[in-house]
Amino acid sequence: MHEIKKITIGTDNCYIVSNGRDAILVDTASAPGCDKIIAECSKFNMKLIVLTHVHFDHAENAAKIADYFNIPVAVSKEDVELFESFDKQPLFSYGLTGRIVLGLSLTVLRNTKVEKPHNIIFIKDGDSLASYGIDAKIISLPGHTNGSIGVDVEEKSLLVGDELDNWVVPATGHLYTNLDAIKESAEKIRSLGERTLYYGHGKPTKNKFKFFK
Secondary structure, rough: OOEEEEEEOOOOOEEEEEEOEEEEEOOOHHHHHHHHHHHHOOOOOEEEEEOOOOHHHHHHOOOHHHHHHHOOOOEEEEHHHHOOOHHOOOOEEEEHHHHHHHHHHHHHHOOOOOOOOOOOEEEEOEEEEEHOOEEEEEEOOOOOOOOEEEEEEEOOOEEOOOOOEOOOEEEOOOOOOHHHHHHHHHHHHOOOOOOOEEEOOOOOEEOOOOOOO
């Protein structure tokens, strides 16, 4: 049975998924948390970094941590353009929570360039992480970004990035690049049935909510 360790930097979460010794890191938070994340990862034999998507609060430390542990960074091909500029996939929002979060985030998103890691590998829907010692597979969850993905661990725990969020209550992600796609991804998550959901923002919950706005 795998362990999932949540590391919280400000309002951002990243996760170490381990089998006791070998581990992967899902997302890397933003720059102020880099040393803390490296310290936590140093307790394991790190094999891989997986990015649920390429926004600074999930990917800003990816290049530095990958170099430190000499490991690859897995990302969807559809999100690689975001290393060049956030504006490649503009964000929109819904509801009061979404407007507040987007308003607080836009300036930083536009002015923070996420360093592109040297050793990128591409991941897609259905890919297994067994070769890295972790019983998990990649699930495509577009909507927040075009290449957003989730990590389904042992068919028991799902790391959803920002496709869902738990700022106030669990909900379809309040920020999106494609509204129809993020609704479809929320329904895809709901249809998986019993899972513990681990969010990019907020505390874990059970997968028992109807997320559509």
